[in-house]
Amino acid sequence: MLKFILRRLLELIPVLLISITIVFFMVRLAPGGPFTAEKSFSAEAIARLNEHYGLDKPILAQYGNYLLNLLKGDLGPSFQYPSRSVNDIIKETFPVSLELGALAMLFALFVGLLAGIVASLKPNSIQDHVPMGLAMTGICMPSFVLGPLLILIFGLWLGWFNASGWELPSDRVLPVITLGAAYAAYISRLTRGSMLEVLPSDYIRTARAKGLSEANVIYMHTLKNALLPVVSYLGPATAGILTGSFVVETIFNIPGMGRMFVLAAFNRDYTLILGLVVFFALLVVVFNAVVDILLGLLNPKLRMHS
Amino acid sequence: MSDSKPQKSSLWADSWKQLRKNHAAIAGLVILIALITASAIAPWLTPYSYEEQNLALGASKPSIEHWLGTDTLGRDLFTRLLYGGRTSFMVGICATVVSLLIGVPYGAISGYTGGRVDSVMMRIVDILYTMPFTILVIILMVVFGRNILLMFGAIGAIQWLVMARIIRGQVLALRKQAFIESAIAIGASRRRIIFKHIIPNVLGIIIVYTTLTIPHVMLMETFLSFLGLGIQPPMSSWGLLIKDGAAVMETYPWLLISPAIVFSVTLFSMNFLGDGLRDALDPRFSKERS
Numbered sequence: 001m002l003k004f005i006l007r008r009l010l011e012l013i014p015v016l017l018i019s020i021t022i023v024f025f026m027v028r029l030a031p032g033g034p035f036t037a038e039k040s041f042s043a044e045a046i047a048r049l050n051e052h053y054g055l056d057k058p059i060l061a062q063y064g065n066y067l068l069n070l071l072k073g074d075l076g077p078s079f080q081y082p083s084r085s086v087n088d089i090i091k092e093t094f095p096v097s098l099e100l101g102a103l104a105m106l107f108a109l110f111v112g113l114l115a116g117i118v119a120s121l122k123p124n125s126i127q128d129h130v131p132m133g134l135a136m137t138g139i140c141m142p143s144f145v146l147g148p149l150l151i152l153i154f155g156l157w158l159g160w161f162n163a164s165g166w167e168l169p170s171d172r173v174l175p176v177i178t179l180g181a182a183y184a185a186y187i188s189r190l191t192r193g194s195m196l197e198v199l200p201s202d203y204i205r206t207a208r209a210k211g212l213s214e215a216n217v218i219y220m221h222t223l224k225n226a227l228l229p230v231v232s233y234l235g236p237a238t239a240g241i242l243t244g245s246f247v248v249e250t251i252f253n254i255p256g257m258g259r260m261f262v263l264a265a266f267n268r269d270y271t272l273i274l275g276l277v278v279f280f281a282l283l284v285v286v287f288n289a290v291v292d293i294l295l296g297l298l299n300p301k302l303r304m305h306s
Numbered sequence: 307m308s309d310s311k312p313q314k315s316s317l318w319a320d321s322w323k324q325l326r327k328n329h330a331a332i333a334g335l336v337i338l339i340a341l342i343t344a345s346a347i348a349p350w351l352t353p354y355s356y357e358e359q360n361l362a363l364g365a366s367k368p369s370i371e372h373w374l375g376t377d378t379l380g381r382d383l384f385t386r387l388l389y390g391g392r393t394s395f396m397v398g399i400c401a402t403v404v405s406l407l408i409g410v411p412y413g414a415i416s417g418y419t420g421g422r423v424d425s426v427m428m429r430i431v432d433i434l435y436t437m438p439f440t441i442l443v444i445i446l447m448v449v450f451g452r453n454i455l456l457m458f459g460a461i462g463a464i465q466w467l468v469m470a471r472i473i474r475g476q477v478l479a480l481r482k483q484a485f486i487e488s489a490i491a492i493g494a495s496r497r498r499i500i501f502k503h504i505i506p507n508v509l510g511i512i513i514v515y516t517t518l519t520i521p522h523v524m525l526m527e528t529f530l531s532f533l534g535l536g537i538q539p540p541m542s543s544w545g546l547l548i549k550d551g552a553a554v555m556e557t558y559p560w561l562l563i564s565p566a567i568v569f570s571v572t573l574f575s576m577n578f579l580g581d582g583l584r585d586a587l588d589p590r591f592s593k594e595r596s
Contacts, residue, residue: 015433022442026449140573142525144532144545145566148552156556243440246533251552261441262533265448273448277441 004296008289019281024066027270028059053077053271066274075275080267086275089260094279096166097256100248101241103176108183108237113230115184116191117218123196131188138185143244147178147251164253171252179248183237187230194226228299235291239284321510321586331582334575341572345391354382357540367560374564378554383547383561387568390542394572397457398524402516404462405523409469410512414504416470417477428474431467439464440526447535457536461523472515476508510587517580521573528569544569 050056057065069076075086115131122128141149154174155163165171198204199222207221245258253259257276264272325331344351358381368375374383416427443460450456480486480503489499524544530536531545539546544565551562 011433018433019442023445026442026445029449136574136577140570140577142529142569142573144529144548144552145570148548148555148562149566151552152555152559152562239440243529246444247529250533261444262535265444265533265535268448273445277445280441 001296005293008292008296012285012289015285016281019285020067020070020278021063023274023277023281024063025059027274028062053079070278075278076271078269078272078275080264080269080272086272089272090257090275090279093255093257093260096254097245097249097258100172100175100179100254100256101238101245103172104180104183104241104244105237107176107180108187108241109230111180111184112187113191115188117195117223119188120192120195120199121218128192132192135185135188138181139189141181143178143182144247144251146181147174147248150174150178151251164251166252166254166256175248175252175254178251179241179244182244183241186237187233190229190233191226194229195222198222198226228295231291231298232295235288238287238291242280242284321583324586325582328582328585330578331586334578334582337571337575338579341391341568341575342395345388345395348385348388348392351388352382352385354385357381375558375560377550377561378558383564386542386547387544387565390544390547390565391568391572393454393537393541393543394524394527394545394569397454397461397527398520400458401461401465401523401527402519404458405465405469405519406512406516407466408463409466410473410508412466413470413473413475414477414500414508417474418481418500418504420478420481424474424478428471431470435467440529443526444530444533444535447530454537457527457530461526465519465523469512469515469519472511473508476511477504480504480507514580514584514587517576517583521576521580524576525573 047056055062066076073087075090077085078089081089115135119128119131151163151174154160161174162168162171166175204217204222207217212221242258245256246262247258248254249256249259250262257279261273261276261280263269264276366376374387376382377386412427412431416424443457443464446456446460447453486499486503489503494502527536527543528545528548531543532549534549537543537546547565548562548569551558551565555562
């Protein structure tokens with residue numbers, strides 16, 4: 001098991017390195033430097049700025065420097081906000097995104113598992129069709145459709161929630177639903193599918209024959225095995241929630257990292273883009289590895305094969 | 307002798323019969339054909355141009371002249387929806403073709419060759435799969451300009467990974483089947499085996515996953531356009547229309563509602579059709595599993 005975990009962690013290095021390298025060169029080879037848009041700067045000032053940020057050195061030296069700084073945990077300065085470093089910006093915005101993402105994930109898991117279990121207990125009945133119909137709607141309503149519609153209905157017409165912002169606890173409700181709905185839908189379909197696969201197996205019949213209560217059979221025996229596909233979906237789901245936060249934070253005007261990234265993309269703040277992407281990549285890749293390790297712990301078969 | 311002809315029952319005929327029984331999938335198919343046709347013949351369906359502004363008109367409510375109203379610049383929304391459909395379907399189909407062109411040969415070679423080559427090729431796919439590609443596409447669009455061709459390529463280049471995995475699994479299973487072994491035994495060339503025996507047998511899976519990939523791709527395009535990083539005005543795209551509608555929804559809600567409905571209905575249809583095709587063409591997936 002230890003070997004499995006170590007191998008999985010070692011694999012992180014090439015993935016991260018490839019991502020960073022691609023993004024670094026894409027950003028640096030882009031037409032136009034970071035200061036060309038600033039018309040007010042004289043050629044001299046631009047030269048000075050380039051020197052200050054080390055942009056006058058050969059690109060490979062810059063790349064090496066960037067990697068070295070990265071090892072020290074320094075993501076460099078932001079061109080757009082000269083007084084702040086990328087690290088400062090992440091420190092400020094990440095907690096907001098983390099809260100949004102974690103709440104959305106909890107929402108997705110809770111609603112998804114519940115709906116999936118309920119649907120699987122009586123397949124092809126109303127109890128199945130209603131949650132699965134809702135799930136299909138959730139999948140077909142991307143966040144940028146659902147979010148504005150929720151604001152329109154519950155924010156503007158009914159006035160139950162603020163249309164945007166991130167101050168009150170109730171401000172969390174609409175963004176969390178918007179971000180989590182599609183994942184709740186997908187998780188409910190996965191749960192239903194694997195529950196239906198596990199329910200007819202012999203050991204479940206044995207559990208029933210032993211006279212265990214129905215709740216015990218479902219939650220202690222069936223769900224434990226039916227959960228595997230859901231756990232393996234957590235990796236892609238996290239990546240999706242992360243990119244989904246770009247849209248949701250923009251729609252609801254939430255001061256998180258996703259909105260920061262979109263703003264940076266618009267402002268062509270290359271160092272900030274680069275820094276945020278490295279951080280995003282780290283999150284996604286590490287979380288994927290954690291999920292894989294978790295799966296290995298849950299399912300010994302996977303460990304043996306890989 | 308009776309005149310009853312032998313029942314011709316190919317995989318395709320069987321699948322079609324099964325698909326026809328699935329009302330949701332057929333409804334999806336009909337809606338999609340209607341939407342694609344309407345988008346394709348857009349210039350003949352509407353007297354307006356998608357970019358011509360009529361500022362005097364401004365945002366007007368749905369009326370006889372403008373069925374779905376006009377946007378804040380006085381452009382006919384129905385027209386912009388049709389042209390947006392053109393963009394979205396085109397991106398969906400082209401990017402999916404890119405993913406097929408890379409994914410199918412890659413998966414087939416990997417699965418058919420097997421052994422070391424296979425494990426190395428699949429390891430590469432696994433590693434690429436863990437990369438945060440959506441973010442890379444966004445950067446690509448930011449850095450190299452919002453170029454529609456670039457978008458096809460970039461999105462297709464992500465989606466091929468899934469395709470390669472699925473095809474490889476299929477081919478791997480097929481390779482061990484008796485009819486492939488006998489083809490090898492009678493000395494059929496490798497090329498003949500791949501094109502005559504393997505490809506026709508994975509065609510069903512390819513069709514199924516193509517219909518499931520297209521909505522993914524369209525979602526990505528609208529996602530990018532919504533953020534303002536995809537299709538640029540005055541071109542029209544559903545993502546762009548939803549974005550513009552959301553910006554003014556308090557005063558002109560109809561500008562948000564109709565694009566939102568059209569886009570959701572399209573995704574619904576594609577998912578139902580995809581699920582139906584999977585049930586019909588891929589026996590491993592029964593309805594219970596999806």
